[in-house]
Amino acid sequence: MRIFQISLGNLTRRKARSLLLLLSLIIGVSSSVFLYTTTSAMEEDVANKLDQYGSNLLILPKTGETLSFGGVTVRTSPGEELDIAMVEQMRTIKNNETLAAISPKLLAEGQIENKSVLLVGVRFPEELRLKKWWNTEGLAKREIPQASELVVGSEAARVLNLGLGQEVSIKGENFTVKGIIQPTGSSEDDQATFMDLETLQRLEQKSTAISLIEAAVLCYDCPIEDVTMQLSEKLPGAKVTPLQAALVSRDDTVKRFSLLGSVVGIILLATSGFVVAMSMSAAVKERTRDIGVLRAMGFRKKHILSIFLYEVGMISFFGGVLGYALGMGLAMNFGDNLAQMELQIPFQPDLAGYSLIAAVGISLLASLYPAWKAIKLDPVEALRYF
Amino acid sequence: MTLSHIALQNLRRRPGKTILLFLTFAFIVATISSLTILAWGMQKQLQESLANYGANVVISPRAEHLTLSYGGLSVSGVEYEVKKLEAEVVEKITQLLGKEVIIGPKVIGLKASPRQDYMIIGLDFGQELKMKPWWTIEGKQPEDEQVVLGFQVAKGLQLGVGDTLDLGERKLPIVGVMAETGGSEDQGVFTTIKTARNLLGIVSEWSLIELNAANPAQVVANLKPELPMANVTEVTQLVEGAKEKVERFNSFSYTISWTMGLIGALVVIVTLAGNVNARLRELGVLRAIGFRRAHILTVLGLEAALTSLTGSFFGYLFGMLIPLGLGPFLGYKDIVFAPQPGLGMGLVFASLLVGLGAIIYPGWRVLKMDLQEALKYS
Numbered sequence: 233m234r235i236f237q238i239s240l241g242n243l244t245r246r247k248a249r250s251l252l253l254l255l256s257l258i259i260g261v262s263s264s265v266f267l268y269t270t271t272s273a274m275e276e277d278v279a280n281k282l283d284q285y286g287s288n289l290l291i292l293p294k295t296g297e298t299l300s301f302g303g304v305t306v307r308t309s310p311g312e313e314l315d316i317a318m319v320e321q322m323r324t325i326k327n328n329e330t331l332a333a334i335s336p337k338l339l340a341e342g343q344i345e346n347k348s349v350l351l352v353g354v355r356f357p358e359e360l361r362l363k364k365w366w367n368t369e370g371l372a373k374r375e376i377p378q379a380s381e382l383v384v385g386s387e388a389a390r391v392l393n394l395g396l397g398q399e400v401s402i403k404g405e406n407f408t409v410k411g412i413i414q415p416t417g418s419s420e421d422d423q424a425t426f427m428d429l430e431t432l433q434r435l436e437q438k439s440t441a442i443s444l445i446e447a448a449v450l451c452y453d454c455p456i457e458d459v460t461m462q463l464s465e466k467l468p469g470a471k472v473t474p475l476q477a478a479l480v481s482r483d484d485t486v487k488r489f490s491l492l493g494s495v496v497g498i499i500l501l502a503t504s505g506f507v508v509a510m511s512m513s514a515a516v517k518e519r520t521r522d523i524g525v526l527r528a529m530g531f532r533k534k535h536i537l538s539i540f541l542y543e544v545g546m547i548s549f550f551g552g553v554l555g556y557a558l559g560m561g562l563a564m565n566f567g568d569n570l571a572q573m574e575l576q577i578p579f580q581p582d583l584a585g586y587s588l589i590a591a592v593g594i595s596l597l598a599s600l601y602p603a604w605k606a607i608k609l610d611p612v613e614a615l616r617y618f
Numbered sequence: 619m620t621l622s623h624i625a626l627q628n629l630r631r632r633p634g635k636t637i638l639l640f641l642t643f644a645f646i647v648a649t650i651s652s653l654t655i656l657a658w659g660m661q662k663q664l665q666e667s668l669a670n671y672g673a674n675v676v677i678s679p680r681a682e683h684l685t686l687s688y689g690g691l692s693v694s695g696v697e698y699e700v701k702k703l704e705a706e707v708v709e710k711i712t713q714l715l716g717k718e719v720i721i722g723p724k725v726i727g728l729k730a731s732p733r734q735d736y737m738i739i740g741l742d743f744g745q746e747l748k749m750k751p752w753w754t755i756e757g758k759q760p761e762d763e764q765v766v767l768g769f770q771v772a773k774g775l776q777l778g779v780g781d782t783l784d785l786g787e788r789k790l791p792i793v794g795v796m797a798e799t800g801g802s803e804d805q806g807v808f809t810t811i812k813t814a815r816n817l818l819g820i821v822s823e824w825s826l827i828e829l830n831a832a833n834p835a836q837v838v839a840n841l842k843p844e845l846p847m848a849n850v851t852e853v854t855q856l857v858e859g860a861k862e863k864v865e866r867f868n869s870f871s872y873t874i875s876w877t878m879g880l881i882g883a884l885v886v887i888v889t890l891a892g893n894v895n896a897r898l899r900e901l902g903v904l905r906a907i908g909f910r911r912a913h914i915l916t917v918l919g920l921e922a923a924l925t926s927l928t929g930s931f932f933g934y935l936f937g938m939l940i941p942l943g944l945g946p947f948l949g950y951k952d953i954v955f956a957p958q959p960g961l962g963m964g965l966v967f968a969s970l971l972v973g974l975g976a977i978i979y980p981g982w983r984v985l986k987m988d989l990q991e992a993l994k995y996s
Contacts, residue, residue, distance in 0.1 A: 252892040259888060263881040271874065278866050285859050290800055339688050349684055365858035387849070388684055417676045417853030423685045444688075473800035480752040481671050485863045488664050489870060492657060495944070496874050500881075503649050507642065507885050511892070514638050518896075 235535055239542035249515060250547060256511045257551025257595070258558060260504030261587045265559030267500055270567040271493040273577045279452040279486045284332050287362055287446035288456065288478040291318070291463070292471045313441045318467055322447070325462040333448040335359050338429055340436050342402045345392050350424045351402065353432030353442075356383075362448055366421070370396045371411035379428040381410035387422040402427075403435045445470075451479075452486075501590070508591070509598035512544065516599045520606040524614025533607050540603045544595050552591030556584045621913055625920035635893060636925065642889050643929025643973070644936065646882035647965050651937030652944070653878060654961060657871035659941065664867055668860035673722060673749055673828030674853050675837050677711070677845065679703050703848055705822035711829070714840060719831045720749050725811055726825040727818035731786040736771070739806040740814020749830035753803065757794030760809050766794035770804040783807065785817065879968070886969070887976040890922060894980035901984045911985045918977045918984075926973030927966060934962045 243250045293312035319336050322328075338353035356376045360366070368383060377383055384394055389412045394400065398409045407427065416422055433439050449459050456474045463472045526536050560579065567577045606614060629636045679701035708723045715721070725740035743759040757779040760766045765783050772778065772795045782789045790809070798804060815821065831837040834852045841850045894901075904914055938957065 248895050249892070252888060252895070255888050256885065259881065259884050263877075263884075267874070267877055267881075270877075271870075274870055274873070278870065281866070282863065285862065286855055337688070347683065350688060352688055363855075364862075365854040367854070391682060391684055414854075415849075415851040416855065417674075417851035418855060419678070419685050420688050422851070424688060473798065473804075475800040476752040476797075477672065477750075477799060477801060481668070481859070481863075484667060484671075485664065485867070488660055489867065492660055492867075492871060492874070495656060496653060496878075499649050499653060500878070503645060506645055507889075510638055510642065511889065514635070517634065 235538050236542055239539050239546070242539070242543055243546065253511055253515055253547050254551050254554070257508055257548055257591055258555040260508045261552055261555025261591050262559030262562065264497075264500050264504050264590075265556055265583055265587055266563045266567065268497055269560065269563040269577050269580060269583070271496060273563075273567065275486070275489045275493055276452050278489055279482070280332065280450045282482045282485060283450045283452075284361065284448045285364055286478055287333075287335065287448050288451075288475050288482070289447040289449050289460065289463075290473050290475060291322075291445040291447065291467065292473070293444075294469065294471050313438070313443060314445065314470055316440045316442050318442070318445065318470065321466050322445075322463060325459070325466055327454045327459055327462060330450045330454050330459055331447060332450050333358050333361050335362055335446045336429065336442040337444050337446065338432050338436070338438070338441060339443040340432055342425070344394075344400050344402060344425070347392055349388060349392065351432055352424045352426050353429040354426055355429050356426075359426070362446060363421070365416065367414040368411040369414060370409075377410045377428070379431045380405075380407055381427075382407045383411040383413060383426040384409055385413050385422040385424050385426075386415040387419075388425050405431075405435065449474075505590070505594045508548075508594050512548075512595050512598040513602045516540065516544075516602040516606070520609070520614050523603070523606040524609070524611045524616075527607070527611040527614065536607050537600070537603060540599060541596070544599045545592060548592045548595035549588065551595075552588040553584075555591065556587040559587075560584075621916045622920055625917045625924065628917070628921055629924065639889060639893060639925045640929040640932075642886060643926050643969055644933035646885060647930040647933030647969055648937035648940065650875065650878050650882060651934050651958075651961055651965055652940035654871075654875055655938065655941045655958060656944070657875070659945075661864065661867050661871065665860075665864050668863060669832050670720075670749065670830060671751065671860070672853070672856045673830055674834040674856045675829040675831055675841075676849075676851055676853055677703065677707070677827040677829065677841070678849050678851075679825075680847055680849050702820070702823035702825060703827065705824070707824060707845060707848065708827065710844060711827065711841065714844060715829075715831070715837060719829055719837065720745050722746050722749065722828040722830075723811070723824045724826045724828070725814040725818065725820050725823075727814070727820060729785055729807075729817050731784060733775075733784060736783075736785065736807045737805055738814050738817050739808050740811040740818075741808065742811060743808075749828070752799060754797040755794040756797065757792075760793050760813075762810050762813050763790055764793045764809065764813075765790045766796060766808040767792055768796050768804045768806040768808070769798040771807060788817065883968075883972045886926075886972050890973065890976035891980050894918060894977055894984070898984060898987070902987065902989055905984075905989055914984060915977075915981050918981055919974055922973040922977050923970060926969040930966045930969035931962075934965055938962075 291314070293314055295312060314336075316336060319334055322331060322334060325331075335354060335358040340351045340353070342349050342351040360376070371377065371383065382400070384392075388394070389409075394409050394412070396409055396412060400407055400409065413421055429442075433441065449456055451459065456479060460472050460474050464470075523536055526539075560583065563577045564579060681701045708721065711719075711721060722741060722745045725738075727738055729736045729738045747753060747759075755766055757766065767775070767777065767783070772792075775783075777783065777792055779792055779794060781792050783792055790813075796803060796808070809817070829837065834857050838850050838852050901914055901918075904917075905911075
């Protein structure tokens, strides 16, 4: 009978004990894998969601800047115009997957009730996705205004005396006030009148013109500087500027998420390592008597050690593999439900290597020491062990 | 000898196993409690830093015409007379709100000069930088009769720190240049309020007041009736954004805590089940000498209750100490030892439940077992 067969026999004879050991290994490995993959996916998901909260990149014509600060305009100058084709152009950059939302806008002056108003032509689906903080009276959640409907800022509604459902005429066409944006504290949102982009382009007889583009860039994997540079190359006629106010705050928040994520990772690794080590060393200690018997029969120390090496190696190998499969499978199938996010957790084969190394390494370290101690005992002593 | 004696003696007779069980409970409870405390601390910190970020209340003069500019572009060349806030508004706000609120009053106007026109912004840099951490000045903050240029202005004029800005009758030294922010700051020329008043001829009024308040909704509600001639508004992008971030962090840490709790319960159940499993023979002996099923379950239950209660209690104590040691490495300086009795009681109670729950299956197996079988078990 070879040493390996003894090991195998040991494992099959104590089925319950082996199963429990396997189970604690599986729990340790799978929970580490599950939490690690879920938290890192959540981190990315949160970063992406935050990036889509308002725009973090502005594309403006190169000249014609108005001097205004916090809504106080001190000098105006007519800006140049951009072309709607730029939106398609933007999608051709190398990191185009990072462009989460692109909201082109046309600005025009209009007259409502004999007062000058700023008409902002927008694509409502994109605009409403960016302006998540808009609380619009009259507009239900996820409702998109029609081409003949207007959304009016709070100040504009106050100055022009507009109410919900009111009909107004702009440049000879009739529009209905669909929604009034509650005060946002930003002069841009409060003072403007928003309408459909294509409609405004038609009214202004500028079928392809836009004034500026607001964009939300996901910069979890790709720094915003790269995206800015790539966009500047594609859009030579425009000025591309990242908005620091949005980016600094986002970075601050995401940094805290990853900090918590790594703390969890470290603590969990320590915990599962500890649990695995405890159950392994307890299982070996229990067999001090067996070791005495083997020694009394004339087995050499290195033989006994290799019996344990095989046993622990086999159990921890299978535990590692099964634990990884379970953890990865759970994360891929249920991780997004648990975390309430839309992101799919990708299959990460490289984690299998790490889980195996950790499982086998920790188990061997934890079991060989008590085994060695038992071997060094006098066989008579070992036989008395209970 | 009562049943509780037997349970206690069982624990004492196998110190190795008892310690293992105790440590398992302690370790898991320590992990969960320290993680929860750390997450709470981080969430509070995040909330504070977000509350201090940006001007979340804006007070602007109420005008009967609408601004025709958006995102730094404007559609009309028509310039209206810019309205102002009365001089005493700032004192009024300071009296009403006290010291915790950062108040950033500003004087803004156009200064014509032979070369080009400049937007002069007079403000108190000390207050302003507290609420706008994304402003970085290369050089230093301006004192009276000194200016800091916005990024685009400096780039357009090709001027830097050490040069002078020609404003017609006055030439002011440039002491700093602001890094690009992408916002309207890039177009401004910044100086102190006093110098801005001199340059623009605005004697005592204000163009705009930005505030940073810990509770913006409250501040708006307090100020609105006092300032009927001004628009007092919360900046909803910031306020709602901060709420969203904190909420996300909250649900992130909740998810982690729950998963950890679940895993912990699993580990405990497996360890305890293994422990009882190893004692089937001994329990068979107890049955054989006439112990009733209820007695055996009581013995097992008492053992589980004892280890889980003591283990989780010490784990909780230890778990409160971990953040103290770990905090400095995570960038906290002001972590204080705070007993969280609610958390502690919850964890100890949950451990007790899990511990008792864990013996259900092996206990059931013992009861079902044939006595002969049990004694044969090795």
